Amino acid sequence: MTISLIEAVKLIAISVVSFISIVLILRSSGKRTLSKMNAFDFIVTVALGSVLATTIVNYKASFWSGILTFAMLVTLQHVATWLSVRYKSVGSLLKSDPALLYYNDTFQEQAMRKERVDRNELKQAIRKSGYVSFEGISAIILESDGTLTVMSDSEKRQLEKEDFIFIEKQ
Structure with a gap:
């Protein structure tokens, strides 16, 4: 399998843009997002890595879908951990x-x-x-x-x- 120079440049550009987007999303979400404080956090971290890899490798079909999915996972994790801190029943479901x-x-x-x-x-x-x-x-x-x-x-x-x-x- 060969890759053309144009495809290689596109892949590099998408990787850089994806990386910058994800860094900005993670920095705005706080330290907890990538922690592995419990199984729930670990699963989210693995899912984020999978979304990032898919976004970069399948950029033709999934760049914006990947960035949106990544942002949604971070947001859902933020909401879930916020709820778990405030409501013991939610906390017991997640931890x-x-x-x-x-x-x-x-x-x-x-x-x-x-x-x-x-x-x-x-x-x-x-x-x-x-x-x-x-x-x-x-x-x-x-x-x-x-x-x-x-x-x-x-x-x-x-x-x-x-x-x-x-x-x-x-």
């Missing part, structure tokens, strides 16, 4: 609560089954945090964004289980 998977030498088996996390994944998380065993680890939490947070015993105060109990959404 999951963190889950305590390990606490004071005890695997929280029920939570691990519910979240589909096994001991090997917890071992991997402690290795990534610079530990070689569960010794010295007081808690491991599966955060709303899917990351595992490892907390050591070396905290300034003794951690209590209540530190990891999350208030139920009402």
Whole structure:
């Protein structure tokens, strides 16, 4: 497959214009738009990337459609997160609560089954945090964004289980 010089110049121009348009849309929407604070944010970020790629590659048919779609996804994400901050019911639809998977030498088996996390994944998380065993680890939490947070015993105060109990959404 060959591409003519004119087509190459058009592709470059569309890429530059798309990039500038998307940067302007993202800058006007705030930092939250590309955050991966939870699964919903991650899905929007992936969708934005897909729209951008489609807009550039299929520019003949979809340039303005792509820019409009990108702007709509950013706007819908902004509205959804705005609503989730103000209404707990919307927030509970879009976000999951963190889950305590390990606490004071005890695997929280029920939570691990519910979240589909096994001991090997917890071992991997402690290795990534610079530990070689569960010794010295007081808690491991599966955060709303899917990351595992490892907390050591070396905290300034003794951690209590209540530190990891999350208030139920009402």
